[in-house]
Amino acid sequence: MPLLTEEIDALRKALDESARPLFLFDDDCDGTTSFVQLYRYKKEGKGVPVKASPMVDGKYVRKVEEYQPDLVVILDKPVVNAEFFENVKTPIIWLDHHKPQDVSKWSHVRYFNPRVHDDKDNLPTTYWAYKISGGPLWLAAVGAVADWHTPEYLKDVEEQYPGLLPQSWSKVEDLLFHAESRIGKLARIISFNLKGSVQDTMKSVLVLTRIESPFEALNQTTPRGKFLYKKYQRLANKYDTLLERCKHAVRKHKPILLYTYEDDSMSLTSDVSNELLYLYPDLLIMVARKHAGEFKYSIRSAGKYEIPPMLVKALEGVDGYGGGHTFACGAAVAEKDNEKFVAAIEHQVRAKLEKAHPDKSRPHG
Ligand SMILES: [Mn+2]
Known part of the structure; x- marks a missing residue:
C-alpha cells in the first residue's frame, strides 16, 4: 500500500x-x-x-x-x-x-x-x-x-x-x-x-x-x-571527457571498471557511474574522485554484486567509511589505504565469479 x-x-x-x-x-x-x-x-x-x-x-x-x-x-x-x-x-x-x-x-x-x-x-x-x-x-x-x-x-x-x-x-x-x-x-x-x-x-x-x-x-x-542550459553545458564537457576516460579503463580491470581522477571542484562520479552501469551492466563500476587526501567513490552494480556487504569487508582495517543502497553505494577512503581497499573489493568480486563459474577460473592450456 x-x-x-x-x-x-x-x-x-x-x-x-x-x-x-x-x-x-x-x-x-x-x-x-x-x-x-x-x-x-x-x-x-x-x-x-x-x-x-x-x-x-x-x-x-x-x-x-x-x-x-x-x-x-x-x-x-x-x-x-x-x-x-x-x-x-x-x-x-x-x-x-x-x-x-x-x-x-x-x-x-x-x-x-x-x-x-x-x-x-x-x-x-x-x-x-x-x-x-x-x-x-x-x-x-x-x-x-x-x-x-x-x-x-x-x-x-x-x-x-x-x-x-x-x-x-x-x-x-x-x-x-x-x-x-x-x-x-x-x-x-x-x-x-x-x-x-x-x-x-x-x-x-x-x-x-x-x-x-x-x-x-x-x-x-x-x-x-x-541560464540553466549554460550551466549544464559547462559541466557536460567535463562529464563527456570523464565518461570517455572511464570507458578506456574497461579493458584493464574487468570484471571491475575502476577509474580514479583528481579534481578539486565538484563531483561527477555519481552521474557518470550511473551511465557506465547502463553501458556495462556486467561490471562492478567504481569511479572515484581524489580530493583532500581521500578517494571518494561511487560504486554501482546492475544486480550481480550486493555492494554493502562487500564494502563492510573491504573497509576492515582501512581508514574510510561508506554505505548506501544494495546496488549503489558511496565510500570515502584515505589515500594511504586506497590500494588495500581496491584489492579487497577485487578479491571478493573474483571469489564470487569463481563460485558462479568454477571452470572459467582455471588457466587455459
Ligand atoms: Mn529520492
Missing part, C-alpha cells in the same frame, strides 16, 4: 495552514523537484538544499533559527539526527522514501514514508509531492525518472509534452541514457545545475521554480531556460 490518501491530505493541509514554511531538501533531482513543486503550490517559504551529506544534522538548526518558519518540511533525506529534532521546536514534516525511521520520540515530528506501509513501495519523494501539489507534471516526471522510477503518470507526459519521452522505451535506463531521450537530457540539465556551492545551487533552483515548460531549458527558448 502506498502513502494513504489521508496522509497526502494531511501533508497538503499542513502546507495550506503554514504561512512561512522552510524546506530542507536533498540536492538531487528527486529532492529538488519535490521542493519546487511544493514551493510552487504554496508560493511562500524558503528552500535550503542539504548538500554533501545524507543527514540533516545540527548545522541546519541555525538555518531554522535564521528564517523562523512556522513549519519545517524535510524532503528526500534518509536520516535526520537527534540534535536537529531536539533543537528545533517548530513542527516538522518529514517526507521520504528511504529506509523507514522511528521518530516516535518526538511529538513535533510527523513522518511520511510509503515504505512504512509496504517496504517494497519506494516511489520517490517527487511522486508524493506531485500527489500533494498537482505538479507541474513535467517536474514530477523528470524527478521520478532521475530517481530510477517510471510512475503511472508518465503516460500523461506523452500527451501534455509531446516529444519529451522517446518514441519507444521499455525501461527507465532508456529514458535516462538513450541519446534521443529529451527527458534524460532534462534530468542531466537539472542534475548539473544542482552542483557547486549552496548559493550556486539555489540560483538554479529558483530559476527552476519559474520555468513553465521543460522545452524552455531543452531548446533554450527563454533567458531562464538559457
Whole structure:
C-alpha cells in the first residue's frame, strides 16, 4: 500500500495552514523537484538544499533559527539526527522514501514514508509531492525518472509534452541514457545545475521554480531556460571527457571498471557511474574522485554484486567509511589505504565469479 490518501491530505493541509514554511531538501533531482513543486503550490517559504551529506544534522538548526518558519518540511533525506529534532521546536514534516525511521520520540515530528506501509513501495519523494501539489507534471516526471522510477503518470507526459519521452522505451535506463531521450537530457540539465556551492545551487533552483515548460531549458527558448542550459553545458564537457576516460579503463580491470581522477571542484562520479552501469551492466563500476587526501567513490552494480556487504569487508582495517543502497553505494577512503581497499573489493568480486563459474577460473592450456 502506498502513502494513504489521508496522509497526502494531511501533508497538503499542513502546507495550506503554514504561512512561512522552510524546506530542507536533498540536492538531487528527486529532492529538488519535490521542493519546487511544493514551493510552487504554496508560493511562500524558503528552500535550503542539504548538500554533501545524507543527514540533516545540527548545522541546519541555525538555518531554522535564521528564517523562523512556522513549519519545517524535510524532503528526500534518509536520516535526520537527534540534535536537529531536539533543537528545533517548530513542527516538522518529514517526507521520504528511504529506509523507514522511528521518530516516535518526538511529538513535533510527523513522518511520511510509503515504505512504512509496504517496504517494497519506494516511489520517490517527487511522486508524493506531485500527489500533494498537482505538479507541474513535467517536474514530477523528470524527478521520478532521475530517481530510477517510471510512475503511472508518465503516460500523461506523452500527451501534455509531446516529444519529451522517446518514441519507444521499455525501461527507465532508456529514458535516462538513450541519446534521443529529451527527458534524460532534462534530468542531466537539472542534475548539473544542482552542483557547486549552496548559493550556486539555489540560483538554479529558483530559476527552476519559474520555468513553465521543460522545452524552455531543452531548446533554450527563454533567458531562464538559457541560464540553466549554460550551466549544464559547462559541466557536460567535463562529464563527456570523464565518461570517455572511464570507458578506456574497461579493458584493464574487468570484471571491475575502476577509474580514479583528481579534481578539486565538484563531483561527477555519481552521474557518470550511473551511465557506465547502463553501458556495462556486467561490471562492478567504481569511479572515484581524489580530493583532500581521500578517494571518494561511487560504486554501482546492475544486480550481480550486493555492494554493502562487500564494502563492510573491504573497509576492515582501512581508514574510510561508506554505505548506501544494495546496488549503489558511496565510500570515502584515505589515500594511504586506497590500494588495500581496491584489492579487497577485487578479491571478493573474483571469489564470487569463481563460485558462479568454477571452470572459467582455471588457466587455459
Ligand atoms: Mn529520492
